[in-house]
Amino acid sequence: MAEYLVCSEDEIADGGRKVVACGEREIGIFRVKGALHAWHNMCPHRQGPICQGRIYPEVVEPVDDKGEVRTLQYNEENMHVACPWHGWEFNLETGRNAGPAKYRLHRAELAIREGQIYVVL
Amino acid sequence: MDISNKDRARELPVQQIDVFTDTRDILAHANRAARKRGFEDWLICDVDAHHTETISWHELVQYIEDPVIRHQAMLFHDEKMGTASYGLNGDMGLKYQDVGGRIPHQAGIREKVDDGGVHRDVTLSRRAMSALGVDYMVLFPTPMLTLGLHPQPEMEVYLGRAYNRWLIDKVLTKDDRLKTLAYLPFNVPKEAERTIEEFAGQPGVIGFCVPSVRHKAVHHNDYMRIYAMLEERNLPIAFHAAYHWQDQSLATINRFLGMHALGFVWCNMVHMTNWILNGIPERFPKLKSIWVESGLAWIPFLMQRLDDQYLMRPSEAPQLKKLPSEYMRENCWYTTQPMETVNMKALQLTLEMINAESQLLFASDWPHFDFDLPQEIYDLPFLSEQAKRNILGLNAAKLFNLDPTPRKTL
Numbered sequence: 142m143a144e145y146l147v148c149s150e151d152e153i154a155d156g157g158r159k160v161v162a163c164g165e166r167e168i169g170i171f172r173v174k175g176a177l178h179a180w181h182n183m184c185p186h187r188q189g190p191i192c193q194g195r196i197y198p199e200v201v202e203p204v205d206d207k208g209e210v211r212t213l214q215y216n217e218e219n220m221h222v223a224c225p226w227h228g229w230e231f232n233l234e235t236g237r238n239a240g241p242a243k244y245r246l247h248r249a250e251l252a253i254r255e256g257q258i259y260v261v262l
Numbered sequence: 263m264d265i266s267n268k269d270r271a272r273e274l275p276v277q278q279i280d281v282f283t284d285t286r287d288i289l290a291h292a293n294r295a296a297r298k299r300g301f302e303d304w305l306i307c308d309v310d311a312h313h314t315e316t317i318s319w320h321e322l323v324q325y326i327e328d329p330v331i332r333h334q335a336m337l338f339h340d341e342k343m344g345t346a347s348y349g350l351n352g353d354m355g356l357k358y359q360d361v362g363g364r365i366p367h368q369a370g371i372r373e374k375v376d377d378g379g380v381h382r383d384v385t386l387s388r389r390a391m392s393a394l395g396v397d398y399m400v401l402f403p404t405p406m407l408t409l410g411l412h413p414q415p416e417m418e419v420y421l422g423r424a425y426n427r428w429l430i431d432k433v434l435t436k437d438d439r440l441k442t443l444a445y446l447p448f449n450v451p452k453e454a455e456r457t458i459e460e461f462a463g464q465p466g467v468i469g470f471c472v473p474s475v476r477h478k479a480v481h482h483n484d485y486m487r488i489y490a491m492l493e494e495r496n497l498p499i500a501f502h503a504a505y506h507w508q509d510q511s512l513a514t515i516n517r518f519l520g521m522h523a524l525g526f527v528w529c530n531m532v533h534m535t536n537w538i539l540n541g542i543p544e545r546f547p548k549l550k551s552i553w554v555e556s557g558l559a560w561i562p563f564l565m566q567r568l569d570d571q572y573l574m575r576p577s578e579a580p581q582l583k584k585l586p587s588e589y590m591r592e593n594c595w596y597t598t599q600p601m602e603t604v605n606m607k608a609l610q611l612t613l614e615m616i617n618a619e620s621q622l623l624f625a626s627d628w629p630h631f632d633f634d635l636p637q638e639i640y641d642l643p644f645l646s647e648q649a650k651r652n653i654l655g656l657n658a659a660k661l662f663n664l665d666p667t668p669r670k671t672l
Contacts, residue, residue, distance in 0.1 A: 146269060160274045162272045167274065187635060194278075197364065225288065225367070225629065226288075228631065260271055
């Protein structure tokens with residue numbers, strides 16, 4: 142097991158990220174709703190650089206009690222990262238795909254000591 | 263705890279990929295994958311990649327043959343503001359390919375290009391080839407793919423010829439790994455014949471392309487001379503698919519996902535149906551047709567559908583001596599992209615049905631949103647190494663008479 146020092150905790154603000162190389166592997170560390178989440182920078186679709194993608198709220202389409210729809214909306218409760226290669230989207234907190242749950246990001250372990258963030262591989 | 267430099271994570275220079283990111287950074291993972299798989303020794307021909315010719319439209323219009331139209335076009339670009347490219351029809355703002363900015367390289371490639379000696383598109387194509395591990399790249403235009411629906415047939419002639427001349431002059435003569443299937447103004451058959459006469463044998467021209475979005479019957483007698491000319495010269499004809507929001511058969515579709523999924527297939531399904539049922543492969547048995555950018559899943563469907571119907575109604579297709587699917591397997595070539603991979607069993611059967619070992623040609627479609635990588639062919643578990651080598655490059659080398667020796671450095 143190897144540890145890689147990333148940065149101090151306060152360097153990643155809420156909604157921010159840091160994408161780093163730890164030896165041969167790349168890891169994206171994101172802060173969402175105050176908590177840190179780390180994912181391997183490898184989209185399960187075609188191994189694209191998922192962690193370097195744009196971040197969007199989940200898109201939802203509310204259906205009213207008549208079964209009708211009017212607008213698309215953003216759901217800020219679920220923040221997604223979209224792979225810049227082909228657009229596959231994943232929830233930044235759970236790593237789950239926006240569609241089928243069988244597609245997931247691969248989580249990386251973090252350790253926080255004395256205000257410093259470490260990736261543990 | 264002491265942390266040596268060796269144990270420090272290194273921040274990647276690109277934290278978020280956007281339209282200004284260098285192609286080599288966007289495709290860094292692809293390059294790593296190519297090296298890991300030893301593509302250095304594999305011939306890889308990318309039979310369908312794109313550039314955005316409208317970025318250079320002010321240059322391109324200077325190649326219009328007609329002096330009056332050329333003058334108009336040049337003034338248009340010098341003086342008009344807030345307009346589209348001169349003479350070009352198309353979907354204007356209905357271009358949602360980048361999924362609302364999620365796929366920036368589809369929205370625009372605005373990276374720094376400072377190779378003063380060559381055109382921007384040469385540099386960008388070289389960067390993509392190097393990153394993907396490609397030896398030869400066949401370039402197609404992008405907005406011009408809907409010129410077949412232009413209300414002025416002569417405009418397809420003017421702009422198609424200008425594009426061919428501009429591309430050869432500015433791009434193809436600068437790097438012999440870049441090729442094209444020259445634009446054929448199919449709505450004006452006599453001009454299409456003239457185009458073959460003029461451009462066959464020109465640098466980088468390895469065949470001709472009919473953009474598929476058009477309402478013209480490929481079996482009309484007017485086109486037989488074109489097919490004979492291409493067969494005689496041993497040059498393939500490609501039907502490059504696209505979509506168009508004004509297609510009435512797709513008028514109810516409101517999401518780009520649906521439009522793209524159907525539009526890019528529908529146009530080629532119609533042309534292929536006419537191509538086969540009217541016996542074009544019987545009339546021109548050595549003419550090689552390539553069906554570009556419709557993916558692969560449509561082919562088994564159409565094969566089965568046409569075979570079943572043909573056996574019930576052979577009198578309506580009297581030129582056929584074998585099943586439609588046999589012509590589709592023996593006389594037609596297909597590009598891979600966008601290869602449908604969610605159901606691998608279906609993909610395996612598809613490749614068997616089309617005789618992929620000899621008929622399938624790798625295509626990336628870079629830089630579009632659904633681009634494919636060579637590794638997707640290499641990683642298929644059910645293909646032999648020889649089949650993979652054929653699909654990735656050797657089939658194209660044979661079809662286009664290219665030197666099969668790999669030329670890239672990874």
